[in-house]
Amino acid sequence: MQQFVTLQKKELNTFISALAQSQKVVAPVARGYNNFSFQEVTSGKEIVLKYIPTILPPKKYFLPAQETVISYNKRENSVNAILEYEKMVIFGVHTCDLAGIQCLNMVFADKPRDINYILRKSKIAIIGLECNDYCDEYASCNVVDNHLPNGGYDLFFTDLGDVFMVHINTMLGDELVGKVPVFKPADEKALKALEALRQKKRAIFKNEVDVKHEDLKPLFDRSFTSKVWEDLDKRCLACGNCTNVCPTCYCFDIIDEPSLDLNTGARYRRWDSCQTEPFAKVAGNENFRKERSQRQRHRYMRKFKYPVDKYSRYFCTGCGRCSRTCMAEIKLKETINALAKEAK
């Protein structure tokens, strides 16, 4: 297995079209107003190579917004566990989103394992795509160390001008490359160019907040009673956009839906958001996170504190989606800086 191969940029279309012949291929396409979205494509021409993080991250393929987990028949008193999946290739996943998928993998592999997630994941091939520069001012991938590839892909594409450098990371990746005879072994020149790009990136990507990587967690440890949350309380609309677009938010609701015969039906799970009012409410009208400030705090803690305690990893990928999507313009970097300032 060759580690590095190259692909002429003009051959990308050939590669994608050929792949799309045999399976579903999804890739970033433009939605207008500098918005992008992963959608099914049949040719490379539809793909936008220079895109900022899509509206929804690729998690929508790993943990669909709604999925059936069991189907039932009441009269026969039967219950069947269901898996919904689709074999596909995701092309063009940025490093932050690769990290997001890794986070989800950890959560769903944690015991008891989530079979639905794990089986579905095994049917998806991931082709990463390097960001040569910052996406926009909302990104904060450096502070969480996601601006450079850290695995989690089958193939990884880096744009080197006329060619893509392609890193083959898995056997599955090798198979994909083997399917279409457009790849060449990487030459010395290309490898040098890749190294040069990485060097250049180290200069471009700088810590985006006033806190060092290793100090983030301690900062959040101390910030439970911060005034910053009070400020967010006034601004947050509790619309749930920030959690829905977050690559590492995975909370869900479980809902029964009988069919029209009222005998058969399905139980499905559906993304839920901790930002909505009923999320933590229990009987007797007790709500453990009634205030918007508490819910916002919870969201941040679930990125920078709780998962670190549990999985030793930040669950913010630095993609900037939550800041980009927020109508009230609550910005992750600003929040962190405000907390840091207050802590001083």
Added chain:
Amino acid sequence: MSKNIKVNVEYLTRVEGHGNIVVNVKNGVLEECRLEIIEPPRFFEGMLRGRSIFEAQHITSRICGICACGHTLASIQAAEDALGFSPSEQTIKLRKFLLHMENLDSHILHIYLLVAPDLLGVKSFVPLIETHNAVVRRALRMKKICNDVCDILVGRHVHPISCIVGGFTKLPREKDLDRMLNLLIGLRPDMEATLELAKTLKFPQFNRETEYVGLVNDDGEYPMLSGNLGSTDGLRMDKKEYRKLTNEFVVSHSSAKHTKATRESYAVGALARFNLNYDKLQTKAKEAAKALGMKPIVTNPYLNTVAQLIECVHSLEDSIQILQELKDKGLDYAQEIVVGLNERGNIPVKAGIGFGAVEVPRGILFHEYEIDGKGKIVNANCVIPTGQNCNNIEHDMKALVPQILEKSQEEITLLMEMLVRAYDPCISCSAHFLNVKFVGR
């Protein structure tokens, strides 16, 4: 012959909205005969005052859920007229298509679910599920297809979403055009079957000389979205002058205002359009007319239903043609407009008056708005087809009752109900706008 008959149909069913029929015959003499419209007034006209002209469509669409697309198009036409804005050719084409879908949808609903039960001697389509299951399924299928096409085109049929002043907020993509085309081509066999069914139906015999009013024009197109006002009595005028035609007056027993043109009353709707513009129908529609024995000028109001069916064929074929053209030429997506930006100056606003005259399923519909320099509505007026037909229906009833006095009270009642239903009256519409001229009691 001395006979007393008292027909009082309260809450006329299988029409949109609330209407009552009152017939009173004493000693063989018709004393009283009227159609009452008792829909609670909703004051749309008053509510529009002070709203932005760009919101008029959204609001007036809610006058009637059945002809929401028609109100939408008439409202947009009036608004654009007031603003001095001319829509693009592509926009007009898509609007024509939308109007066809509305026409098709509404006619199918009327023919199958509202009229057919009468002709098959049952009270509603529900018993037909047992006796004529295939027919009911076909009707529902046809209706659903119209609905699905509207979903793709404008988001939904009831209160369309993307069709606004200036154009469309979302244009169908290539695969959407294909989907719509496939749906409509798939509708053809059901349309054939409908024609076959219609051939077997017997309509009551009753003729009355009537003035038929509708849009007319000088090009070769069956006019729905644009044209002058014309009548079978030779009347012709610009849409701006519609008030001269409609001559609205209020009658005490009805919350819908009545209208009259040159004669004591006139009729609008599918039959009027058929009578006025038969020549311009699609070939297939003409063939259908021939097969059904319809030749202008038809003066039996019960045959309005048959005219509707002929229009269905026309709308279907014309829609397919429009879609083909759009597909061949390709859509210009740069024309997709952003809602709200128009209100912020994309379309300049000036004071003015605008008129909209659109052929909707039940006949010609007028919207008129007067706006101030800021684009706020100062005056609004709408004349609804059913409002125009009301007066004519009463005249029909007055002519019909003496001819059928021999029949039993039940038969008379049914014939009267069927007459009213033949006009496909949309009473919820007509009760909402009452302005213009009031003739005292």
Added chain:
Amino acid sequence: MRKPKVAFFDFACCEGCQLQVANFGEALLDILGLIDVVMFREAMSEKSDEYDIAIVEGSITTSHDIERIKKIRATAKVLIAYGSCATIGGINGMKNNFDLEDIRKYVYKNDAKYFETIPTHPVHQIVKVDYYVHGCPVYQPEFVKVLKAALAGLPYNVPDYSVCVECRFNENVCMYDKGITCLGPVTRAGCNSWCINNGNICYGCRGLLSNPAKDGQMDILKKHDIPLEWVTNKMNMYNKPRELEIDEQKHKG
């Protein structure tokens, strides 16, 4: 098991929500397999005073309406408010933006006296409502859900989160990105962000969230340089009759 008897009633409305029922296509026959529709004036001549479930469309706008809805409530075991006009007053509520006397005179001139009217009320302000199907028009999949819940005797909880949630699921470009306001953030979800999917804004036809973030909303307007009036204006399109409840609460409190 006897099929429950269902009757449709309409008050001031456009009847578009009833039409949504006819738009089910052949699936309508499956629904009719579950229930026995005894009254549906728009499409049926049959009439009945016996029914288990009353599906009520339209708002209450005359004193006669008040009597009628009370009678319906007394007969029906279950009452479903159907469509925005019935659930929140809807577009009819725009009337409440005006002085009633004034609007009556404007529309009916000298004949105003024949046309009695009262402020527009949603049904629940007059009688108890068991289920709500919001929307102008109703979203068919939600109606099916409510119907199934009503038939099974289960509660149906209208989502109390915003339209934005669904809008994100659908990956729409947010209207605020285009520099336009949208009532999505304060409107309860359940319509699958129907209007935004089709390039329009949300007009709030499903009614406001139980706890909309007022301050946040104001903040946004300021940021995007949108006059407050613009939004209150839009809010008053569908949600005006809400004030009648707030007034009432003030009276009580």
Added chain:
Amino acid sequence: MKQVELRESEYITMPAKILEARMMTTQEKYFKIALESGASLDHDPGQFVMVSLLGIGEAPISISSSPTKRSYFELVVRNVGKVTNALHKMEAGDTLGIRGPFGRGFPVQILEGNDLLFVAGGLGVVPLRSLINFVIDNRRDFGKVHILLGCKKPADLLFADEIKDWEKRLDVNFHCTVDKADPDWKGNIGLITSLIPGVNLNPVRTFAVVVGPPIMYKFVLIEILKKDIPEKQIYVSLERHMKCGIGKCGHCQIAQYYCCKDGPVFSYDQIKGNVEAL
């Protein structure tokens, strides 16, 4: 999109049959249930199950019986909403689905050999009963046992017969109080916190186990801490909104803990200072 059937899944439910059902108070219904497979649930005291009603939903319900009862288990359900309301309509002979048992129960091995102070408020007696009965069934293995019970009014008292039995036992120090008495009530009146000062205990070897509604904890814990019982020796059982029961769905999260998986039983030491926990 393909749909296939899975042989294993955390969401699959086990069919179970209601053996006995009766109202205990106006709001709470008692159920005696057996798995149709005949297997024992094999739970720890303090664990819960997800009760599944097809087409309606699932609800987490504490197992009230002691694991010493092998052939069946008992639940007590308060009617508050969709699932619980539907459960209240069910009778003996009806079937339902069970997932679980889930969560971490009371640390029986740690409690063994020590003195125990049980404090239960309201519905809290339901999960606590599984431990109390386990302790009583294995009475010799534990030290002194104090049981303090509180509820709003006498009519709310759950398991009244069994409680009488606890009261009669010589090897248990039992006290009960109600917030508001009726004429027939002969016992204590007042909040449960009023019973704690009177208990004579040795803090070094006493473990306190507290279960009750959220507001109760704060006040009871103050009283218990006054008794100098070390924080590590105090256990509470928390209730949170739960959907999956297996530590994924996020609803029950308290800081880094998932109440369904890391709880519902926590030591005070584990969660004190956590602003969202108590």
